[in-house]
Amino acid sequence: MFFEAYLIPLTLIAALLVASIKILREYERGVIFTLGRFTSVKGPGLIIVIPAVQKMEKVDLRVQVMDVPSQDVISRDNVSVKVNAVVYFRVIEPEKSIIQVEQFRDATSQLAQTTLRSVLGQHELDEMLAERDKLNDDIRQILDAQTDAWGIKVANVEIKHVDLDESMIRAIARQAEAERSRRAKVIHAEGEQQAAEKLMEAASVLSQQPQAMQLRFLETLTAIAGDRTSTIVFPVPIDLIEPLMRNAGAGRRPGS
Numbered sequence: 001m002f003f004e005a006y007l008i009p010l011t012l013i014a015a016l017l018v019a020s021i022k023i024l025r026e027y028e029r030g031v032i033f034t035l036g037r038f039t040s041v042k043g044p045g046l047i048i049v050i051p052a053v054q055k056m057e058k059v060d061l062r063v064q065v066m067d068v069p070s071q072d073v074i075s076r077d078n079v080s081v082k083v084n085a086v087v088y089f090r091v092i093e094p095e096k097s098i099i100q101v102e103q104f105r106d107a108t109s110q111l112a113q114t115t116l117r118s119v120l121g122q123h124e125l126d127e128m129l130a131e132r133d134k135l136n137d138d139i140r141q142i143l144d145a146q147t148d149a150w151g152i153k154v155a156n157v158e159i160k161h162v163d164l165d166e167s168m169i170r171a172i173a174r175q176a177e178a179e180r181s182r183r184a185k186v187i188h189a190e191g192e193q194q195a196a197e198k199l200m201e202a203a204s205v206l207s208q209q210p211q212a213m214q215l216r217f218l219e220t221l222t223a224i225a226g227d228r229t230s231t232i233v234f235p236v237p238i239d240l241i242e243p244l245m246r247n248a249g250a251g252r253r254p255g256s
Contacts, residue, residue, distance in 0.1 A: 019051045029094040030056040041094050059094040063155060066105065068112045070163070077124040082163040087112050087143065088156040096151030104150050108143075112157075115142050128162050135159060 024030055024043035032040045033055045042056075049056050070084040089108060091097045097104045119139050120128060128135065136157050144154040 016051055020048050022047050022049050022056060024058070027060060027062045029059050029061060031059060031094050031098045032056055038095060038099060057098045059091055059097055061091055061094070063088055063090045064105070066109055066112070068109065068116055070161075071113055071117050073117055073120045075120065075125045075128065076122060079125040080165075081125065081128070082161075083116060083120055083128070083159060084161055085112070085116055085139070085157060085159045087154065088158075089143075089147070089152050089154045091151055092153045093151030096149065101150045104152060107150065108147055108152060108154075111146060112139075112143060115139055115146075116159075128159075132159050 022030060023046055026044045029041050029043045030047055030049070031038065032042055032049065034050075034053060039054075047056075066087045066089070068085040068087060070082045073081050073083050075081065087108070091104070101107050116139060119135060119142065123131075123135065136159055139159075140154055140157040143157065147154060
């Protein structure tokens with residue numbers, strides 16, 4: 001009879017003890033509210049929560065990965081594109097993530113979408129495609145500053161895809177082809193200019209030494225003479241034969 005009288009209270013006490021014991025993992029923290037007021041952050045490990053008096057909100061401190069849905073963005077040069085991204089963030093102040101905002105993950109997602117549209121809309125299409133690292137950092141800084149009041153640290157933002165319609169893809173391909181053609185023409189013109197400068201330098205050097213001009217002339221004749229299948233008419237500059245004529249005239253005897 002005595003045992004039965006204390007059985008129910010002992011059972012209730014045991015149930016309360018079991019209900020009050022909480023175990024948090026290494027990456028978890030418990031935000032404790034006592035009679036509706038924030039009192040402390042507990043964990044990890046074994047903690048005690050008084051039933052009916054205290055309430056615990058569990059917060060995960062690990063880095064969380066969140067996909068930003070594809071957003072319709074109009075660039076500064078009036079090109080319509082679809083852009084999606086991924087955001088890496090983590091909670092660094094558990095109490096703020098519970099007290100300052102409702103459903104901090106949903107709030108961060110909505111903020112990331114609006115920030116993505118706002119930042120990319122200030123840039124032209126070429127910048128979106130070529131300066132992605134800079135845009136990622138700009139978006140990260142804005143998100144990090146605005147989520148700081150929620151106890152959230154935005155670690156990284158990565159733009160995954162910039163999707164264009166078929167007509168814009170064809171236009172970009174034509175632009176790239178025109179740019180390659182322009183570069184080829186510029187390189188060819190620069191090569192012709194350099195070759196002309198070198199020829200002018202060579203002509204200047206040869207003009208100062210008539211013997212060098214004669215040697216060059218003989219080398220050219222030697223190179224051409226190997227081809228016996230054709231007849232070659234080679235103009236001889238008068239400057240080359242004048243020295244020979246003078247030497248021949250000087251070698252003649254008087255009266256011969």
